[in-house]
Amino acid sequence: DADVTQTPRNRITKTGKRIMLECSQTKGHDRMYWYRQDPGLGLRLIYYSFDVKDINKGEISDGYSVSRQAQAKFSLSLESAIPNQTALYFCATGPGGGLGLGEQFFGPGTRLTVL
Amino acid sequence: GDSVTQMEGPVTLSEEAFLTINCTYTATGYPSLFWYVQYPGEGLQLLLKATKADDKGSNKGFEATYRKETTSFHLEKGSVQVSDSAVYFCALSDRSSARQLTFGSGTQLTVLP
Numbered sequence: 001d002a003d004v005t006q007t008p009r010n011r012i013t014k015t016g017k018r019i020m021l022e023c024s025q026t027k028g029h030d031r032m033y034w035y036r037q038d039p040g041l042g043l044r045l046i047y048y049s050f051d052v053k054d055i056n057k058g059e060i061s062d063g064y065s066v067s068r069q070a071q072a073k074f075s076l077s078l079e080s081a082i083p084n085q086t087a088l089y090f091c092a093t094g095p096g097g098g099l100g101l102g103e104q105f106f107g108p109g110t111r112l113t114v115l
Numbered sequence: 116g117d118s119v120t121q122m123e124g125p126v127t128l129s130e131e132a133f134l135t136i137n138c139t140y141t142a143t144g145y146p147s148l149f150w151y152v153q154y155p156g157e158g159l160q161l162l163l164k165a166t167k168a169d170d171k172g173s174n175k176g177f178e179a180t181y182r183k184e185t186t187s188f189h190l191e192k193g194s195v196q197v198s199d200s201a202v203y204f205c206a207l208s209d210r211s212s213a214r215q216l217t218f219g220s221g222t223q224l225t226v227l228p
Binding site for chain 2: 108
């Protein structure tokens with residue numbers, strides 16, 4: 001089984017709809033991240049969480065919200081989707097404390113299309 | 116803030132050719148450096164990493180050396196295969212408690228038989 005899973009893998013929705021993307025991990029990592037990928041722009045950080053009680057905004061958090069329901073689960077919500085949120089979304093995990101030196105482990109991605 | 120600049124693609128090579136993908140960075144302090152690879156339809160996988168100056172990361176025939184004096188971490192492979200076709204991302208992680216990854220824009224590599 002995959003260490004980091006994302007659901008759904010593909011989603012088409014309409015402008016103004018609320019949508020939630022979910023991420024689960026079995027790596028036992030404290031830290032979880034949400035990124036979006038756009039062609040030619042690499043990956044940009046939306047939100048990150050160091051533990052259940054710690055949520056931090058990333059580079060492009062406007063229009064998004066997150067919830068860390070448990071150490072293993074981190075969901076991303078678009079309260080009112082708009083077309084320029086069409087992108088590939090990735091969840092990632094990483095060890096906390098002094099471990100890992102910044103290495104992160106990625107899920108397979110969710111392709112979101114907003115019409 | 117931190118930034119990563121990668122050689123723009125796409126890069127097209129014949130099988131068994133030599134590969135170099137350039138990567139330079141700007142960061143305060145001494146970041147950790149990474150190369151990630153993204154195969155079609157998949158998430159990013161860590162290819163190799165280096166955590167201090169002059170470290171060489173290597174994996175699957177790929178190599179990159181952490182050059183502090185030139186702030187570079189160029190990816191090389193002596194003989195590419197068709198199966199190496201993918202998008203390659205250079206990234207750095209700061210050494211603050213945040214441990215955020217900053218990515219380059221990615222380089223698409225296509226290897227032709």
